[in-house]
Amino acid sequence: MTSTPDGFRSGFSCFVGRPNAGKSTLTNALVGSKVAITSSKPQTTRHTIRGIVHRPDAQLVIVDTPGLHRPRTLLGQRLNDLVRETWSEVDVVGFCVPADQTVGPGDRFIAAELAKVAKRTPVVGIITKTDLVPRDRVAEQLLALQDVMDFAELVPVSAVDGFQVGLLSDLLVQRLPEGMPLYPEGELTDEPEATLVAELIREAALEGVEAELPHSIAVVVEEMRPREDRDDLIDVHANIFIERPSQKPIVIGRGGERLRQVGTKARGHIERLLGSRIYLDLHVKVAKEWQRDPKQLRRLGF
Numbered sequence: 292m293t294s295t296p297d298g299f300r301s302g303f304s305c306f307v308g309r310p311n312a313g314k315s316t317l318t319n320a321l322v323g324s325k326v327a328i329t330s331s332k333p334q335t336t337r338h339t340i341r342g343i344v345h346r347p348d349a350q351l352v353i354v355d356t357p358g359l360h361r362p363r364t365l366l367g368q369r370l371n372d373l374v375r376e377t378w379s380e381v382d383v384v385g386f387c388v389p390a391d392q393t394v395g396p397g398d399r400f401i402a403a404e405l406a407k408v409a410k411r412t413p414v415v416g417i418i419t420k421t422d423l424v425p426r427d428r429v430a431e432q433l434l435a436l437q438d439v440m441d442f443a444e445l446v447p448v449s450a451v452d453g454f455q456v457g458l459l460s461d462l463l464v465q466r467l468p469e470g471m472p473l474y475p476e477g478e479l480t481d482e483p484e485a486t487l488v489a490e491l492i493r494e495a496a497l498e499g500v501e502a503e504l505p506h507s508i509a510v511v512v513e514e515m516r517p518r519e520d521r522d523d524l525i526d527v528h529a530n531i532f533i534e535r536p537s538q539k540p541i542v543i544g545r546g547g548e549r550l551r552q553v554g555t556k557a558r559g560h561i562e563r564l565l566g567s568r569i570y571l572d573l574h575v576k577v578a579k580e581w582q583r584d585p586k587q588l589r590r591l592g593f
Contacts, residue, residue: 302467305354308387313419320450349464383466402440413443422449485512495557507534532578
């Protein structure tokens with residue numbers, strides 16, 4: 292067993308921001324692997340998935356939380372509770388604001404909530420998606436963000452082209468306590484594989500569907516096991532749940548075409564995650580108004 296160097300730091304950080312502010316993409320860039328699903332649809336993240344950054348001098352555990360928003364359903368309220376709970380338990384918070392969007396009421400709402408924890412938890416302001424705008428726009432956004440709250444640091448980054456991702460890692464690590472690594476070397480996430488598989492299927496199912504559908508999709512992996520007579524194949528059986536029968540044809544598509552595309556896309560990501568070939572069996576089921584029903588929320592893992 293290798294000894295931990297003097298001054299080694301380890302601890303937890305989380306990214307917050309409006310839905311679709313680039314938090315999951317940034318988590319994946321720092322970890323160097325796909326541990327959080329990304330989508331152009333807001334409210335894509337529903338679980339706090341932990342990504343683990345291994346460095347010679349530190350271990351940074353990133354808790355990827357759902358976007359904080361004004362909730363309209365019981366699911367929305369639960370997601371917000373999850374976010375606030377996470378803020379109070381981490382060592383440093385990264386507040387993400389995209390470079391290509393004006394700082395608005397949503398950001399100020401989050402800043403006001405963050406100010407309540409900022410006395411004991413440092414907050415680093417992060418301008419994301421700098422690859423989408425010219426330099427002067429980034430400078431304007433930095434000035435606009437300075438007016439929102441008092442940050443420990445302010446840093447512009449791009450997860451897509453890697454701009455200042457290393458610097459952000461340094462700034463977050465500086466604010467961790469000294470201590471032993473929390474996870475074994477090489478481990479990139481502490482999420483159960485079945486949860487990651489379900490998230491990858493949901494990401495594939497979200498792509499290209501109508502605007503009203505993303506919140507209505509949940510995925511549960513019913514079974515995942517190696518095939519008995521084959522050691523190179525894993526059978527994955529999963530259900531995609533929607534809220535209304537009218538949504539079923541949107542997910543399945545004409546003659547099942549859309550569901551086949553979802554299966555093909557998800558299978559590629561899952562095979563890379565598990566390092567094995569998989570057989571993916573998908574079924575679409577209706578769980579009526581599940582976002583508003585406490586019993587169904589529990590059954591679907593919320």
